[in-house]
Amino acid sequence: MSRLTLLTLQILVAVVVIGLWQVLTSVPIFGTVLLPPFFFSRPLDVALRIVKWFADGTIWVHLWITLTESVLAFVIGSLGGGLVGFWFARKPLIAAVFDPYVKMINALPRVVLAPIFALWLGLGIWSKVALGVTLVFFVVFFNVYQGVKEVSPTVLANGRMLGMSERQLMRHVYWPSALSWMFSSLHTSVGFAVVGAVVGEYLGSAAGLGYLIQQAEGVFDVAGVFAGMVVLAAFVIVIDMLVSMVERRLLVWRPMAHDAHG
Amino acid sequence: MQQAATGADAAASPCAVHLADLTIAFRLADRSTFTAVRDASLSVADGEFVAIVGPTGCGKSTLLNAAAGLLVPATGTVEIFGAPLVGLNRTAGYLFQADALFPWKTSLENVAIGLEVAGTPRQEARDEAAAWLRRVGLGSFGDRYPHMLSGGQRKRVGLAQVLIRHPKILLMDEPFGPLDAQTRQIMGNLLLELWSADRKGVMFVTHDLEEAIALADRVVIMSAGPAARIIGDWTIPLARPREVAEIKLDKAFHDLHREIWAMLRDEVMKGYVQTGGLG
Structure with a gap:
């Protein structure tokens, strides 16, 4: 299928869905409007709301807050997960001792931590960052751990035979291998950073996209909820594209620039 | 016999x-x-x-x-x-059966690494590596990563990687x-x-x-x-x-x-x- 046909079909899906939504919420069928606009809003209203947000500039501060929280959560979580993952992989005893606790914390739905973080860190950005960190940390941790563990024994033996010391093996063999695994989880961890930020905002904050959606919901402003969702989706897509660019740049040595969304 | x-x-x-x-x-x-x-x-x-x-x-x-x-x-x-x-x-220098090149290094870096870890200055090691790549017939492949090379080419790089250290x-x-x-x-x-x-x-x-x-x-x-x-x-x-x-x-x-x-x-x-x- 050519690119153009594909794009046309993709746009067609959006047109059909939005068109149906508009029709079902505004045109009475057999005397009733199937989707009451009070609960479902209308695409046109949602679009107008988004335009208004950008026109009067109120959206920027929320976008900025959510972006800051996501980036902080991603950076802190990645650094922490990377270092601890590396450490555990090189020290099997420590990994074995902490194994049940790591599994336990990872099994915990992180949303329940949000109230704790709000209590500890207040309603500012740091409680959201903390929530994002708990999500990002484990994704990166498991990937780096795996990456160090699964270094090809042949490549490792080759490094040794070429005269590498333990420190040089770290730098030239273990670390690049771990990094490659970490980058392949980049999409997931960036996504989680945003999830942490938005959920945190939703549960209690004074700014951010999550706050915007929560506020709209509180006054039954369905158009506002949908508008917030659309902006959020666009925001995530832009970030994901940036990640893809970074990935292509950093993993040039990989057989193909595969998109590992897992 | x-x-x-x-x-x-x-x-x-x-x-x-x-x-x-x-x-x-x-x-x-x-x-x-x-x-x-x-x-x-x-x-x-x-x-x-x-x-x-x-x-x-x-x-x-x-x-x-x-x-x-x-x-x-x-x-x-x-x-x-x-x-x-x-x-x-x-x-000793060891040439392995399986692929043993570092996939995240270019062929030039792969060949030079044995000298670099032994303390040879980077530029000197790279020049030497380039000479070895020419010797194994891959002079113009220095910036390729292993996955871009054929099996035979990878073996050539491996050979250069081992021989550059002048193993006895x-x-x-x-x-x-x-x-x-x-x-x-x-x-x-x-x-x-x-x-x-x-x-x-x-x-x-x-x-x-x-x-x-x-x-x-x-x-x-x-x-x-x-x-x-x-x-x-x-x-x-x-x-x-x-x-x-x-x-x-x-x-x-x-x-x-x-x-x-x-x-x-x-x-x-x-x-x-x-x-x-x-x-």
């Missing part, structure tokens, strides 16, 4: 590699032990090219790993230039195993060319008897495993320089091949039965 004296000339000048009564055993998952090699003795003189041939799974690589110091034998001694081997064999002993574990027949011959010629320019002791493991005779000064035959032993040791008096493809048409080559194959055939059949014909 010529039986070369193993270790007899060791007294005169120390051998590059001297393996004496080596027994190598592995502990298996079910706590039983598997003896890969039993009472193997083998000497490789400095500058001598020794090929080790045996059926699949006979422990040829095990022997090589013992000489490299990657494996510690259960009993027996490993001596390198007269001194007992402790830890890794730092004087070259250990090769079926290095051309995964390549097609044509590429194997080309690589064989390249190896002989580089080796004859700077003769070192070579232990070359292969399951291909023709390749062994075409390349080596001596061909050592191992029995089928487990508890493989060395059962034959033949001097290959073919003149050098050799051309790997042409020498196979030589009458002397054929006679040697027939003679050695007669011994190897039985072992191959045994090995075939033991591994269920899967190898």
Whole structure:
């Protein structure tokens, strides 16, 4: 299928869905409007709301807050997960001792931590960052751990035979291998950073996209909820594209620039 | 039939590699032990090219790993230039059967790394590496990553990576195993060319008897495993320089091949039965 046909079909899906939504919420069928606009809003209203947000500039501060929280959560979580993952992989005893606790914390739905973080860190950005960190940390941790563990024994033996010391093996063999695994989880961890930020905002904050959606919901402003969702989706897509660019740049040595969304 | 004296000339000048009564055993998952090699003795003189041939799974690589110091034998001694081997064999270069290049480094970086970790300044190491890449015919491939190279090209980079350190002993574990027949011959010629320019002791493991005779000064035959032993040791008096493809048409080559194959055939059949014909 050519690119153009594909794009046309993709746009067609959006047109059909939005068109149906508009029709079902505004045109009475057999005397009733199937989707009451009070609960479902209308695409046109949602679009107008988004335009208004950008026109009067109120959206920027929320976008900025959510972006800051996501980036902080991603950076802190990645650094922490990377270092601890590396450490555990090189020290099997420590990994074995902490194994049940790591599994336990990872099994915990992180949303329940949000109230704790709000209590500890207040309603500012740091409680959201903390929530994002708990999500990002484990994704990166498991990937780096795996990456160090699964270094090809042949490549490792080759490094040794070429005269590498333990420190040089770290730098030239273990670390690049771990990094490659970490980058392949980049999409997931960036996504989680945003999830942490938005959920945190939703549960209690004074700014951010999550706050915007929560506020709209509180006054039954369905158009506002949908508008917030659309902006959020666009925001995530832009970030994901940036990640893809970074990935292509950093993993040039990989057989193909595969998109590992897992 | 010529039986070369193993270790007899060791007294005169120390051998590059001297393996004496080596027994190598592995502990298996079910706590039983598997003896890969039993009472193997083998000497490789400095500058001598020794090929080790045996059926699949006979422990040829095990022997090589013992000489490299990657494996510690259960009993027996490993001596390198007269001194007992402790830890890794730092004087040896090892060419692996599987892909051993660092996938995150370009071919130039892969070749240079052996010098860089030894403390050679980066630029100097890179210049040297570029020279070695030219020597193996990959002068213009310095910025390629391993996945962009063919199997034969990767082996060339591997060869340069090992030789740039000027190892005194070259250990090769079926290095051309995964390549097609044509590429194997080309690589064989390249190896002989580089080796004859700077003769070192070579232990070359292969399951291909023709390749062994075409390349080596001596061909050592191992029995089928487990508890493989060395059962034959033949001097290959073919003149050098050799051309790997042409020498196979030589009458002397054929006679040697027939003679050695007669011994190897039985072992191959045994090995075939033991591994269920899967190898």
